[in-house]
Amino acid sequence: MKNIFPDFPIFKTNPGLIYLDSAASAQKPQAVIDAEKNFYETSYANVHRGIYALSEKATELYEGSRETVRKFINAKSTKEIIFVRGATEGINLIAHSFGQQLRKDDVILLSEMEHHANIVPWQALATPSPLRGAPPAAGGAVLRWIPVTESGDLDLTNIDELLKGVKLVAVTQMSNVLGTVNDVQFLADKAHAVGAKILVDGAQSVPHMPVDVQKLNCDFLVFSGHKMLGPTGIGVVYIKQEILETMEPYQRGGNMILEVKKNSATWNGLPYKFEAGTPNIAGAIGLGAAIDYLQDVGMEKIWEHEQDLVKYGLAQFSVLKGVRVLGADATSARSAIFAFDIDGVHPHDIGSILDQQNIAVRAGHHCAQPLHEKFGLVATARASCYLYNTKEDIDVLVAGIKKVQETFT
Numbered sequence: 235m236k237n238i239f240p241d242f243p244i245f246k247t248n249p250g251l252i253y254l255d256s257a258a259s260a261q262k263p264q265a266v267i268d269a270e271k272n273f274y275e276t277s278y279a280n281v282h283r284g285i286y287a288l289s290e291k292a293t294e295l296y297e298g299s300r301e302t303v304r305k306f307i308n309a310k311s312t313k314e315i316i317f318v319r320g321a322t323e324g325i326n327l328i329a330h331s332f333g334q335q336l337r338k339d340d341v342i343l344l345s346e347m348e349h350h351a352n353i354v355p356w357q358a359l360a361t362p363s364p365l366r367g368a369p370p371a372a373g374g375a376v377l378r379w380i381p382v383t384e385s386g387d388l389d390l391t392n393i394d395e396l397l398k399g400v401k402l403v404a405v406t407q408m409s410n411v412l413g414t415v416n417d418v419q420f421l422a423d424k425a426h427a428v429g430a431k432i433l434v435d436g437a438q439s440v441p442h443m444p445v446d447v448q449k450l451n452c453d454f455l456v457f458s459g460h461k462m463l464g465p466t467g468i469g470v471v472y473i474k475q476e477i478l479e480t481m482e483p484y485q486r487g488g489n490m491i492l493e494v495k496k497n498s499a500t501w502n503g504l505p506y507k508f509e510a511g512t513p514n515i516a517g518a519i520g521l522g523a524a525i526d527y528l529q530d531v532g533m534e535k536i537w538e539h540e541q542d543l544v545k546y547g548l549a550q551f552s553v554l555k556g557v558r559v560l561g562a563d564a565t566s567a568r569s570a571i572f573a574f575d576i577d578g579v580h581p582h583d584i585g586s587i588l589d590q591q592n593i594a595v596r597a598g599h600h601c602a603q604p605l606h607e608k609f610g611l612v613a614t615a616r617a618s619c620y621l622y623n624t625k626e627d628i629d630v631l632v633a634g635i636k637k638v639q640e641t642f643t
């Protein structure tokens with residue numbers, strides 16, 4: 235892989251920084267920062283509405299990014315690409331809009347390794363709200379869970395049983411805690427065989443490995459720009475066109491309409507029907523630049539680089555006494571995410587002591603409380619890598635962990 239380190243200004247402004255929190259958010263290369271800056275300096279206007287050159291230029295850039303996203307995930311049409319704030323908003327869009335098609339007792343199959351973003355929106359369809367009265371799924375959908383094994387894999391032993399009555403499978407392609415990569419292609423085939431749809435949470439996978447929606451044959455895919463070198467506040471929902479055509483709008487207002495009367499309105503075509511209001515134009519342009527950058531480096535190369543890091547990292551962790559890495563023994567493919575626990579040390583103390591050495595890791599439940607509960611933990615410290623991390627970063631982390639242990643003995 236080419237030497238990408240100089241492309242990231244943060245490592246110049248913060249020399250010595252060991253950034254191991256990319257699963258939360260990634261650092262930005264100069265190309266992304268410049269794309270947003272150039273847009274504001276040279277081409278800024280609102281999109282779609284203006285009949286003047288500047289607005290046309292802004293629209294061209296915004297729609298150009300949509301095409302960049304389409305190609306990146308190999309969607310059939312830009313009509314299937316909706317810009318949202320991030321993976322969380324994407325799942326909320328699907329739960330709100332596709333959720334209206336679910337009926338009482340329809341089953342939504344989740345996994346125990348889901349991020350809260352792929353749990354809580356579904357709870358709204360399953361639990362009656364005291365304010366709203368009956369839940370939208372006409373009396374309550376049912377949540378069911380694919381178990382996670384001790385080693386950190388999905389337990390698919392009883393998948394056929396689990397799929398009974400399922401209308402939607404909603405699973406992560408890569409766990410933000412265990413790093414486990416799930417075989418969503420297999421799950422898509424299984425889901426489709428029982429007439430269910432499948433949503434893939436790509437918040438962690440899309441930044442780190444090649445993802446092709448046609449190959450996966452998923453019905454929905456969501457991801458966030460900020461975890462893949464792009465800006466915050468921009469993300470993507472991919473939805474197969476034939477499904478989108480059956481869905482009611484998510485939010486209502488300007489841009490998503492064709493015509494408005496006092497008491498009624500008709501909807502704009504796809505994907506605009508799902509993009510109410512002024513979108514995050516600069517964010518979408520920044521995301522396009524991030525994708526160009528990632529493709530320039532090569533998604534296969536990034537994945538290979540992280541495979542080297544995960545092998546190296548797990549080997550280094552395995553010789554540390556009193557340290558447990560969740561999902562270390564997973565048999566599935568795995569990304570370079572190390573959520574770990576040190577005997578007798580609170581994860582927040584781990585985070586603080588590492589921070590004193592300019593090593594940035596996250597401590598907490600990482601928005602995956604049910605998963606932590608499964609492992610009998612409240613929280614872990616988590617080091618997560620990306621294309622700019624090296625084996626030396628892992629060496630520094632391991633030395634830092636030893637210091638943490640010395641401090642607490």
Ligand code: PMP
Pocket residue numbers: 257258319320321322323349351352406408409410435437438458601
């Ligand atoms: N799903 C997974 C697996 C994630 O890791 C995250 C972010 N931690 C999300 C969903 C939510 O992403 P965002 O906060 O960007 O909406």
